[in-house]
Amino acid sequence: MSKEVETQYVPVAEIGVGAYGTVYKARDLQSGKFVALKNVRVQSNENGLPLSTVREVALLKRLENFDHPNVVRLMDVCATNRTERETKVTLVFEHVDQDLKTYLEKAPVPGLPVETIKDLMRQFLSGLDFLHSNCIVHRDLKPENILITGSGQIKLAYFGLARIYSCQMALTPVVVTLWYRAPEVLLQSTYATPVDIWSVGCIFAEMFRPLSSLLCSMIGLPVEEDWPMDMALPRCAFSPRAPQPVEKFVPELEPLGARLLLEMLTFNPHKRISAFNALHHLYLQDKPPEEG
Template sequence: MEVGDTALGYELLAEVGEGTYGKVYRAREVGGNQRLLAVKKFNIHSDASENGIPVFMIREVALLSKMRHFSHPNIVKLLDASAVAVGRSLDLTLVLEYIDQDLSTFLSKAPASGLSHNCIKNVMLQLLRGLDFLHTNMVLHRDLKPENILVSSHGEVKIADFGLARIYTFNVALTPGVVTLWYRAPEVLLNCVYMSSVDMWSAGCIFAELFLLRPLFQGYTEVQQLQKIFEVIGLPDEDDWPEDSPVSYSVSLGPKGSCINLIPNLGPDENDLLAQCLAFRPSSRISAAKALAHPFFRKH
């Protein structure tokens, strides 16, 4: 077993994930209360690090460090970070609180009859509280999906993986290639300017998935993804099509008109909240703060 060289002592127990730049391990704190930890270890070789640490890593460390001071219960906590030069390479280590599963795994264990209404309400409440905190602090997550939402064995929901997150201002230029395709908002697919409402679209997709136990929009190209979206919410009027989009308006993208019930067999409150999350126009999309006050949560 390897003992960590950050200020927080730990021993690695098992590898639990692997990415382009490194690996994620389950670890245990040495001394103290011996809590379980998640350790992300990145090795940046000389050919990849000529321009320093990749931007997404800097963002993740900076944003998690900023948010650590607030200690929000629905944001995964960064406990420690270190960077060590090894020859011409750089070893970057992040130590985070450990949560045993993500929402994707949680959904895969759901009974065939589906999740209970209270369970869905509880997951969405916590997710929206985390999003409201991020957006209040001018942070866009930009890659919300079940794999980046952690669910503890006690039912705690925490937003994780801030590699694509950005602090936004009114004039910032944001990259179009963000958010996994199935959870990507129309304005991102259309290569338009976007703001925090992109996270609310992703939250709406996740809300639907909690009922369906499968992704709502499963396209495999950007055009097909738009078609899948418009099959459900209806093709907007040409007047609502964003002027800054390089993609031309076309009636072939989907059926005209809006759909009142996006998912059959949902109650009016559920459908209303879902429809407000999945509004085509970002300015018409509900905010996290307003969603938390929606009758769907108040009634139960």
């Protein structure tokens, strides 16, 4: 597992810099193919690497065994000791040319066709259902962390915040991206897989048009019974606000699609639709029944 990364992988371009490290496009000298290198410098403890890094590597290696078409593949792990206190870890992924954010920005006016959005959502949810069925919460789903190949294949990527969960485990509120955070994260409650579904709903709406904070206006202030007892802020701390119709914000979305969006953006995580059920929602079927 440990070897000098420089002898096999030659960086050719910097792809991006995030809170958890830098990502480079590089050439694998053995295969001649391009790969993505994610460099992370981590503080070593008395036992070597900290648990968070060991956890991420173990998680990615576990996913590699399944080789799901909609999850980016980990190809190699290289660790190079820098000092007694710091270790450089390089994760080598399959390389994909662009992310969903770039893909959406390149879409010609008036935007992506509905059938293309449905296809992307089916792939997105298939990858996410795979993660959730393996007890993995991504925790940082956003367009920049969803890759898309030249042939239109979705790949979920960048598991810097991913955690393996159990039903009894309360995850920490340390996640990065604000706009795609679920209410239970913002309000510092406990959470698990439903946190990813909220992010999916935000991205689903964004495939039609940029929405940002308008989503909060759309769903309104939840009823008292849906406000969890362990939240840091009481419901009375917020001004009453009635929900607004989806058509006001996403007029391009047909009724079945609006229903799916609202099931994803359900405030109570216990009532929020699962990745499996969303994947099999009538809106995403090839020939949904007529509205009656």
